[in-house]
Amino acid sequence: MTELLTDLVPSPVGRILIAVEEGRLVLVDFEGNDARIARLLRRRYGQWTFRPAPDPAGFSARFRAYLEGDLHALADLPVSTGGTAFQQTVWQTLRSIPAGQTVSYGELARRLGRPGAFRAVGAANGLNPISIALPCHRVIGADRSLTGFGGGLNRKAWLLQHERNASGQAEPSPDGDQPTLFGL
Known part of the structure; x- marks a missing residue:
């Protein structure tokens, strides 16, 4: 055990x-x-x-x-994820998304050199065992909506807003530049 x-x-x-x-x-x-x-x-x-x-x-x-606002505090934590080779690649690639920014599942698949694998990327993202440190909360839907987070969408919204606030980024614009964060 x-x-x-x-x-x-x-x-x-x-x-x-x-x-x-x-x-x-x-x-x-x-x-x-x-x-x-x-x-x-x-x-x-x-x-x-x-x-x-x-x-x-x-x-x-x-x-x-x-x-408390140190957005780089988790960047280099040693992790052990388990999972398949593909899942591990997806999870490690999450670390390349800057704090406070988002990418779509399709964009993440393109970054992995597998542009058609957005569903597989989404499935791997959903099985991420190390939330926040491997920032799956920074991945959003193609339409810029908040989707799929094991901790709940309210927490995903809070994490993104926390990162934007801590990094001094402006509020998301209403034209879809960033996802709407449920009033948070």
Whole structure:
């Protein structure tokens, strides 16, 4: 049975669960997403157990720094995602999207050299086990709408707005330049 060190980091949109194995981040999700968390971990480990630990590998402090506006605090965290080679490529490519900016699933597929694979990119994005640090929240629909986020669209909207605010970017324009963020 795999033992994962865990901590809960408070945020304005709910506590963030982080799980660490051997000094690498293996899971980031929101408290209460129990079914999603169990599915992802069961797929990867079969059996696992959580052991609460204060600030495992210093990662909780890095998430707190991100939430306080240091948008680069998570950029180089060591991660271990599991998944297929394609999924791993998608997840690592997410790190190339600058904080506060968004790309469509189609654009992400083009960046991977697979322009027709936008659905596969979307499916991989939906299975991202390391939310926020591998910023799947920065991927949006082709029509610029907020779509698909395991933590919920309200959290996705908050994360994007937080990044825009922290980076000093202007509010999204109503002409569709950036997605509408549900009034957040």
